[in-house]
Amino acid sequence: xxxxxxxxxxxxxxxxxGEGRLVPTGRELLQMLWVNAAITLSLVLFRSADMAQAxxxxxxxxxxxxxxxxxxxxxxxxxxxxxxxxxxxxxRRHPHGLAIGRWPVALRWTIYLxxxxxxxxxxxxxxxxxxxFQF
Numbered sequence: 001x002x003x004x005x006x007x008x009x010x011x012x013x014x015x016x017x018g019e020g021r022l023v024p025t026g027r028e029l030l031q032m033l034w035v036n037a038a039i040t041l042s043l044v045l046f047r048s049a050d051m052a053q054a055x056x057x058x059x060x061x062x063x064x065x066x067x068x069x070x071x072x073x074x075x076x077x078x079x080x081x082x083x084x085x086x087x088x089x090x091x092r093r094h095p096h097g098l099a100i101g102r103w104p105v106a107l108r109w110t111i112y113l114x115x116x117x118x119x120x121x122x123x124x125x126x127x128x129x130x131x132x133f134q135f
């Protein structure tokens with residue numbers, strides 16, 4: 001069923017998204033959110049032990065988003081979705097999201113330390129078997 005869709009020639013992306021604009025158009029924003037959602041959903045499928053666990057995670061994402069924290073039911077999912085989109089939009093002319101070599105040293109180190117702190121505070125430090133050993 002998907003073969004015609006895969007074979008059909010589509011125009012390739014040309015240029016930089018949002019060239020000359022500070023904010024994306026509605027279409028560009030929806031495209032970025034779609035890619036972010038597709039990657040997030042694929043990561044859930046990849047890291048789940050089985051389809052039942054993946055289904056439970058998807059169900060909880062939709063039915064219990066308020067359990068993300070005490071800041072309101074929408075803040076956790078919105079921040080998780082908005083952060084990578086904002087970084088990607090802000091760094092769209094650079095090779096990657098941390099290409100900040102020309103920024104002031106104090107600002108660069110503030111960003112680096114904030115990322116390290118986020119990993120330390122919110123990171124999962126439990127010892128687990130390497131994912132590819134499960135196959």
